[in-house]
Amino acid sequence: MLDKYLENKIKSKLRLYHTLQASDTIETKELCRMLRTNESALRALIRALQDDFQGLAEIERKRFRLSLRIYDNVNTLQLQHAIYRDSIVLQCLKFLITNENRVPYSQFSNTFFLSTSSAYRIRNICHDYLRSIGLDINSNKIVGEEYRIRFLIALLNHKYGIPFSEIDDRSVTLARSFVLSTNQIINADFLDSTANEYGFFERLLILSWQRQQYAPFFKMPRELTNLQQCPIYENMKEYLQKKLEPSLGMAFSSADTL
Numbered sequence: 001m002l003d004k005y006l007e008n009k010i011k012s013k014l015r016l017y018h019t020l021q022a023s024d025t026i027e028t029k030e031l032c033r034m035l036r037t038n039e040s041a042l043r044a045l046i047r048a049l050q051d052d053f054q055g056l057a058e059i060e061r062k063r064f065r066l067s068l069r070i071y072d073n074v075n076t077l078q079l080q081h082a083i084y085r086d087s088i089v090l091q092c093l094k095f096l097i098t099n100e101n102r103v104p105y106s107q108f109s110n111t112f113f114l115s116t117s118s119a120y121r122i123r124n125i126c127h128d129y130l131r132s133i134g135l136d137i138n139s140n141k142i143v144g145e146e147y148r149i150r151f152l153i154a155l156l157n158h159k160y161g162i163p164f165s166e167i168d169d170r171s172v173t174l175a176r177s178f179v180l181s182t183n184q185i186i187n188a189d190f191l192d193s194t195a196n197e198y199g200f201f202e203r204l205l206i207l208s209w210q211r212q213q214y215a216p217f218f219k220m221p222r223e224l225t226n227l228q229q230c231p232i233y234e235n236m237k238e239y240l241q242k243k244l245e246p247s248l249g250m251a252f253s254s255a256d257t258l
Contacts, residue, residue, distance in 0.1 A: 002155065005129045010087045012037075013049050017083060020059065020068035021076075028064050052082045077196050081161025088112055092126050093142075094162050097153060102139040146214040154203035166210035167203055174247055175205045181243045182236065209248055 003011070012035070019034055020026065032042055046059055046066075053059075056079055057070040070079070084090055095108045109119035127137055133152065135144035142149060156162040176191050179202070191198065208216075245251055 001132070002129060002160075005125050006084075006087050006089050009048070010083060012045055013052065013083050013086075014080070016042075016045055016049055017068070017079060020066065023067075025062075025065045025067040028066060031066060049083070052086065053079065056082055075196065077159075077161075077199075080159075084160040084162075087160075088114070088122050089125055090156065090160050090162055092122050093129075093152070093156060094164070096126060096130075096137060096140065096142045097149065097156075098164070099141045102141050105140050108140075145216070146211065147216045149214075150204060150207040150211060150216070153207060154200050158199045158203050167206055171206040171210060172202065174244065175202045177247075178205065178239065178243050182239045208252070209244070209250065212250070 003014075015035055016031075019031060028039060028042065032039055035042065035045075037045070050059055055071070056074045057068060060067050060069050091112065092108060105119065105123060109116070114122065123137075130136060130142060130144075134148050135142055135152070137143065142152075153164055153166070157164055157167055176188065179191065179198075180186065180188065195202075240252060
């Protein structure tokens with residue numbers, strides 16, 4: 001859903017990347033047709049994507065055909081993150097989340113050398129997106145129910161590669177040790193190889209203790225309260241108390257355990 005709010009240049013680079021990834025090799029004219037662009041615009045788009053992919057992958061040209069060569073030990077998420085890091089919309093969302101001191105918006109626009117019109121166009125795009133997910137902006141800070149903000153932080157970090165200080169290496173290690181303690185079938189190698197699939201949950205778990213100064217809910221939703229009746233709930237709560245609470249030196253509230 002957030003993708004549709006991103007800049008056109010980001011969307012164009014993503015379409016080019018996905019098209020190249022889906023084909024071993026493709027003719028330039030066919031690529032132009034699929035992307036609905038001309039050869040001049042395509043060349044500029046390829047140069048931009050080459051810059052994003054430095055050290056990760058490269059687009060190779062053999063006569064009139066193109067192919068994407070991905071370097072060893074590079075995964076899809078890394079390539080997508082390389083494209084997304086150029087998005088001012090995503091950087092603006094991070095600013096609005098982390099702006100605890102509610103500094104003027106001009107501080108953000110000056111950092112990215114934005115004109116006044118561009119800066120407020122970006123802010124309005126972010127505002128439209130935030131309202132679509134039940135959040136808002138007040139004094140240049142995202143406001144709303146904490147669980148929604150946590151979902152947004154996890155999304156920005158996992159899918160889009162936007163860094164947040166809360167999600168550090170120690171926290172990732174603790175989150176994974178908790179997951180391993182709840183399932184005797186999987187191991188650390190499995191978690192490493194499935195980071196793309198389970199990374200979002202991992203980040204949500206981390207935020208449950210890194211953002212404890214915020215109450216997760218204004219009012220506990222009935223649907224979440226009903227989850228406490230599930231047989232697995234007590235088992236998970238027991239693992240949480242035995243594994244995470246001693247390591248963190250803290251106790252989770254009933255709202256956090258949901």
